Amino acid sequence: MKKKPKLRTWIQLALFILIAIIAVNHTLVESGNGIPLLGSASLHAVCPFGGVETLYHLITADTFVKKIHESSIVLMLIVFVSSLFLGPIFCGWICPLGTFQEWIGKVGKKVFKKKYNRFIPYSIDKYLRYLRYGLLAWVLYMTAMSGVLAFEKIDPFFTLFQFWTGEVAITGFITLGIVIILSLFVERPFCKYACPYGAVLGVFNLFRLIPLRRNINTCINCKACDRACPMNISVSTSGKVRDHQCISCYECTSDDGACPVPNTMEFRTNKFKTEEIIK
Ligand code: SF4
Ligand code: SF4
Incomplete structure (x- = not known):
């Protein structure tokens, strides 16, 4: 019997479509043709990680890192409060990059069946899982020092929703390509090994209510x-x-x-x- 899609599946789909519409609309707004009633929000304005990236500048100089808006701070606080109660529900239910990796993973599951997501030996995998904390430290340091979004150049989320704009660096395309290929073998490889925001939210698991x-x-x-x-x-x-x-x-x-x-x-x-x- 075919399984019914879960509530989580519908929410992920709806939010993926919403973010895609916001990204496309922002491009249209810049050329003077925005979708009526949708405003002009950019991808950065709806990303809560921007709030984390700009914290150092906000505290030390009362300014935002270039391209970051107040909305990122508000979203960051909402995600922090939800994580305090339920852990990184943002990662499992909302993040469109997580959803994208899951969709590619469905192909991997069809091909590799039970072997899917079991290729990397535990003895190596358990150390790889800490890489994302190293990347988080690098992103925060570089952003604090430069005042620009250091992660943008390698961010697969930015690439996925801005690939048509000409603003994406070649390194962004390379990272997204790696994420797509790895997702055929490993479920959510970016979340497991590289996501700096997942690293922040993962800490809430240690004390969530x-x-x-x-x-x-x-x-x-x-x-x-x-x-x-x-x-x-x-x-x-x-x-x-x-x-x-x-x-x-x-x-x-x-x-x-x-x-x-x-x-x-x-x-x-x-x-x-x-x-x-x-x-
Ligand atoms: S333990 Fe695994 S399956 Fe269960 S909620 Fe956490 S990530 Fe999902
Ligand atoms: S092993 Fe896991 S899935 Fe099976 S009964 Fe126990 S908690 Fe439930």
Whole structure:
């Protein structure tokens, strides 16, 4: 039986289309033909990472880095508050680059079946996952020193939604090409290994107020949650998932996710009732 698309799928699709429309409209506005009622927002104006990139200049000089607007600060704060409660839900539900990688991943899954997303040995993969923190440090340092968006030249998100404008550097096309090819073998490779914004939001997993919990008393150890996790997190061996790579996608949960046992894998503040009774 064909599976019904999930709520997450619809939200991802809608936001991808919205961002694409905003990007195209901005180009049209610059040539005097913008879509009525849509305003003139640029891609930078709707990106919350811009808020993080400009923080140093905002604090030290009360100015914004070139191309960044107040809206990025507002979006940054909204995403931070949502992450404080639910972790990086922005990555799992909203970011169009994450969605794009998932769509390419569907081709990889068809070709490689169970091997998909399992090519890199754990002994190497676990270190590669920290690369994104190095990239974050580089981006923040370079942006602070130069006053321009240092990441833009290699940003696959910027390339994906601006490739027709002539503003994209060749390095941007190379990065996007690498992301597309890797996505055929690895699920969300950019999120796992390179995204500086994912690095920031991943930290919220360590203390978010609504953690992902596994009910160890009802769990049948089928490992369906492990197989469903795009970030290769070992969900079935965790009591509370605090992995810095979780993107709060709900794919492992009992609520519309892979876990076949009701009330076993859930985002919740308190412990499971059955857990308390059996203990
Ligand atoms: S499948 Fe579960 S553990 Fe894996 S990223 Fe999604 S919510 Fe986090
Ligand atoms: S999918 Fe559910 S029942 Fe299966 S191992 Fe994971 S938590 Fe346990």
